[in-house]
Amino acid sequence: MFAKIEYAMDMKLLDQIQPKILKFIGLFLIIFLALFIRISWIAHIEPLNASLGYDGVRYDQIAMHLVNGEGFGYEAHQPDSWRPPGYPFLLYGIYSIFGHSIFAVRVMQCFFGTAICLLIFILTENILKKMKHHTAIALMAAFLYANNYFSVAINQMLYTELFNSFLVILGIWLCYKAQQAQKNSFFYLFTTLASLTLWYSALTRPANLIFWGWVAVWFIVHNRYQFKRIWQAGLIVIVTFCITILPWTIRNYQVHGKFLLISSNGGFIFFMAHHPNSEGGFIPEGDGRYTQEQLDELASLNEVERQKKHFEYGFDFMKKHPQRELELMFLKQKRLWTKVENELVLFDFLPHWPLPLLTFHFFLAFALIGTYVLLKENKTFFLPFAYIINHALIISIFYFYDGARMRTGMLPFMAIVAAI
Secondary structure: OHHHHHHHHHHHHHHHHHHHHHHHHHHHHHHHHHHHHHHHHHHHOOOOOOOOOHHHHHHHHHHHHHHOOOOOOOEOOEOOOOOOOHHHHHHHHHHHHHOOOHHHHHHHHHHHHHHHHHHHHHHHHHHOOOOOOHHHHHHHHHHHHHOEHHHHHHHHOOOOHHHHHHHHHHHHHHHHHHHHOOOHHHHHHHHHHHHHHHHHHHHHOHHHHHHHHHHHHHHHHHOOOOHHHHHHHHHHHHHHHHHHOHHHHHHHHHHHOOOOOOOOOHHHHHHHHOOOOOOOOOOOOOOOOOOHHHHHHHHOOOHHHHHHHHHHHHHHHHHHOHHHHHHHHHHHHHHHHHOOOOOOOOEEOOOOOOOOEEOHHHHHHHHHHHHHHHHHHOOOOHHHHHHHHHHHHHHHHOOOOOOHHHHHHHHHHHHHHHHO
């Protein structure tokens, strides 16, 4: 009798352990695949001649000026605030350790991309734990991102988007951990880490400042009967802002003698997105970018004043051409969701890799169904959905569509929705 009971208990324990072992093996294989594909790609390209991207060359210049003690700016000993500092500081840290090695940066970015796969799994298991097959969904989501064409190819470029994706998904996961914390000590810890991460993501891409509004709404709704927790979190957010953003704002004031929160290129980007010659994309240099009157006005202005003037140009266009403004908003959304970046819409191949890598439109085809399931069955997925919506609205209103890199921030969360 006792032997039968002991056997039954052993089988029950085995049934509990076996899924955990399978989950660990599956996750290990996905993480290994993600890192292998990315390292294989950057090792295949010619390190010295492969393109860093237009922005990548500028970030590299700024980082080397920091390494050489020549200040933060395009030109040595001529400090400016055109670029946000988050990504150049990362490059500065890597160059300080490994020297001026583009390959070292690319390897580090491979680890960021692989870490995103792990965070996708952890986040998905956490917020979908009440949904059937949530572990399988989490593994599938991590696999989809690991095997995504652009999340692999972007490791070549010195762009902010991949690092920004890592910071955002890490910050969102930490937000959920803070909300779920029962002990005050864990609540303070995770809230502080989430705030520091999301504020640094704003130093990397200032548009992330707008995402704080979604986070605030989510947190207040979930804690509407716990006023103490709301004001404690608010205080932590303010303190971490003072630690993360405020020193850079003070630096900008010392350089320019005027208030500038993070960077001075926001006005220029806004004007490019609301321009008489815009078709939803970037306005190239040449006669079509500025009128002669605008060139004369900008010539006498400093960096901060030029930003304000660019905002004026953009708002003036919106007021005078409301119908065209609506058309541009629609056109940018159309480009964001439908523009084909490659000949094979649902999959593509790296030059040296025979495995088909999935593209954005593969995600999108399945995410449409996944969105319906989520809205129907799960109400805890708010923050990942909010980031997708926030990103799309930024493209519509503040930014312009400039190729596949504009989709990078959405890819981790699109992978989760598609996996469902």
